[in-house]
Amino acid sequence: MGNVVVWFVWILAAFACLGSGAAVVSFSNPFYSALALIGNLGSLAVLYLLLSAEFVAAAQVLVYAGAVMVMFLFVIAYLGRHVDTPWAGAPSWQALGAVAAAGALMIEIVVVIGLKASGRLTDAPDIAHSFGSPREVGELFLTDHLLAFEITSVVLLAAAVGGVVLGSHAREEPSNTVLQGGEERSGR
Amino acid sequence: MMGPDLTWYLAVSAFLFGIGALGVMLRRSPLIVLLSLEIMLNGANLALITFSRHHGELDGQVFALAVMAVAASEVVVGLGLIVAVHRRRLELDVDKLSTLRG
Numbered sequence: 522m523g524n525v526v527v528w529f530v531w532i533l534a535a536f537a538c539l540g541s542g543a544a545v546v547s548f549s550n551p552f553y554s555a556l557a558l559i560g561n562l563g564s565l566a567v568l569y570l571l572l573s574a575e576f577v578a579a580a581q582v583l584v585y586a587g588a589v590m591v592m593f594l595f596v597i598a599y600l601g602r603h604v605d606t607p608w609a610g611a612p613s614w615q616a617l618g619a620v621a622a623a624g625a626l627m628i629e630i631v632v633v634i635g636l637k638a639s640g641r642l643t644d645a646p647d648i649a650h651s652f653g654s655p656r657e658v659g660e661l662f663l664t665d666h667l668l669a670f671e672i673t674s675v676v677l678l679a680a681a682v683g684g685v686v687l688g689s690h691a692r693e694e695p696s697n698t699v700l701q702g703g704e705e706r707s708g709r
Numbered sequence: 710m711m712g713p714d715l716t717w718y719l720a721v722s723a724f725l726f727g728i729g730a731l732g733v734m735l736r737r738s739p740l741i742v743l744l745s746l747e748i749m750l751n752g753a754n755l756a757l758i759t760f761s762r763h764h765g766e767l768d769g770q771v772f773a774l775a776v777m778a779v780a781a782s783e784v785v786v787g788l789g790l791i792v793a794v795h796r797r798r799l800e801l802d803v804d805k806l807s808t809l810r811g
Binding site for chain 1: 712713716717718719720721723724725726727728729730731732734735736738740741743744745747748751754755758759761762763764765767768770771772773774775777778779780781782783784785786788789790791792793795801
């Protein structure tokens with residue numbers, strides 16, 4: 522009975538995931554694309570739960586579907602309505618090449634998985650009840666992967682500084698040039 | 710808890726990566742290119758977590774969390790670039806932003 526429920530949830534989550542992913546690519550309005558990506562991230566969190574990665578699923582909903590997507594929606598609303606029409610007119614050679622390249626990449630991945638891993642992935646090992654809990658993941662972060670943890674904090678700091686620089690530069694540039702021009706004139 | 714094979718999760722991850730790659734190559738709006746990049750990163754994350762379950766080790770989940778942090782910082786810088794381009798009154802089209810002249 523539990524087996525059927527797991528299968529049902531998996532099929533629902535997987536098809537929601539792939540469908541909303543296709544919707545992100547095909548919507549012409551970026552606002553709808555961002556909303557579809559929220560659905561994509563939510564159904565991925567369900568798949569993570571089925572793989573008993575509880576902490577990653579919670580972080581996915583909090584960080585991605587919460588913080589990152591709010592930032593995305595804010596910027597899309599700030600930029601105003603930018604609708605591009607990717608499907609208008611006859612398909613160009615560039616679009617056909619993109620479809621062919623993406624299809625080839627996907628087939629390549631599927632073939633490699635099928636050749637290398639199909640026989641060996643059938644039996645997942647039994648795991649403890651606490652597998653994927655915040656306690657275990659946090660312990661691993663602070664013991665074995667401490668360097669990765671610290672480097673992640675540096676990356677986040679660099680991104681925060683970069684965001685501030687990119688955001689302030691464009692606004693201050695006109696006043697800077699005026700100021701420099703004024704100083705030059707007073708110097709002469 | 711018996712569910713589908715781990716191979717099926719890997720198939721979903723491959724399809725997600727392919728959809729994201731298609732979006733990156735096909736779309737011209739930089740916002741949707743960023744959104745498609747997120748889809749590609751999430752496909753890779755799903756594969757990492759699947760293999761973590763397969764081996765019964767948590768290292769893959771730790772790696773997935775690190776990827777998540779890197780993706781968040783990439784979004785910050787990418788959106789900052791898009792806003793900077795918009796402030797310079799340039800058109801938001803990755804084909805027309807091919808030259809780096811102000």
